[in-house]
Amino acid sequence: MGFGIESLMPEDRTGTEEPRYLLRRGENKIGLDDLRGLLTAVRRAGEKGLAITRFKGLGEMNAEELRETTLDPSNRTLLRVSMEDAAAAHELFRTLMGEKVEPRREFIERNALDVRNLDV
Template sequence: MVDSGFVTTGEYRTLLASYADVRGLEGPITVSSTNGHLESGAAEATTGTADETQIGGAPLDEATRLATESREASHTDGTVQIDSIDDLVEHFITAGRKGVAINRYKGLGEMNADQLWATTMKPGTRTLLQVRAEDAEAADEMFETLMGEKVEPRREFIEKNALNVRNLDV
C-alpha cells in the first residue's frame, strides 16, 4: 500500500519515469549480466596511477603505488529467466544487495585502520574532490544555515528544498 507521503518523494518520481520504460514488458524476460565487466582499457581510464596522485605534493609510498596497479577481476556471465514484472523488480533488488554491507559512521575516528583504508584512503577506489568556495560569503551563509545554532533558518531551508532531494541517507 502506498500512502500520500510517498507520492511526493523523489523516489516516486524516479519510479514513475522508469515505469514508462517497462510497462509494456511481459514475461518471460531474459536478463543477462556480466557482473561489472569492463571493456579493455576502461579500467585503466578510471584508475589513477601513483604518479598522478600525491598528498601534500609528496609522492606516495610503495604500498599506495601497488594499490593503484590494475588487477584482473573475475567476471562471470549469467542469464536468468524472469516471468513477471514483480520477479524482475525482485531480481534487481536482490542483485543490487549482493555483496553490500552498509555501515554508518559519524566520523572517520570511529573506524579502525583497515576500514579507513578500504573505504576512504585506498587510491584505487577513492574519489578525491577539491572543494572551493568561490563565493566565501554565500558559503558561510549556507554553512551557518545548515550547521548553525539557529533552528528556524535550517527548518525553512528544509521545507523549501525537501522535494528536490534525490539521495537521502537516513
C-alpha cells in the same frame, strides 16, 4: 536515494550494454539494469554475510577499513574544494545548525522535494 521512476523500470536492452548499476562485494560483482532488483541482490548477498556499514568520520574506521575506503586510489574519489565552496558550506551549516529556526524551516521547505541523499 535521488532516483527517478525510470530507475525502477528496466529499459528494453539488447544484453550487450554494461549494467546500469553494479553491486560489488569483494571480488564479486552483480550487474543490475534497474533498482527493482537491488533489494533482492542485497538480500542474497546478505545471506552470505554481507555487512552494510556507515561511518560518520575517519575516527570510526579501523586501519583496514580506512585503507579500503579512503586510501585505496581505485576506490576513492578526490574533489577539489575552492574557497567559494568552503564559504557556501559554512553558510549552509549555519542555516541548518544555527539557533534560528525560521531559516532552517525555509531551507527544508524549499529543498524537500529535491533531496538526493537522506541519512536518518
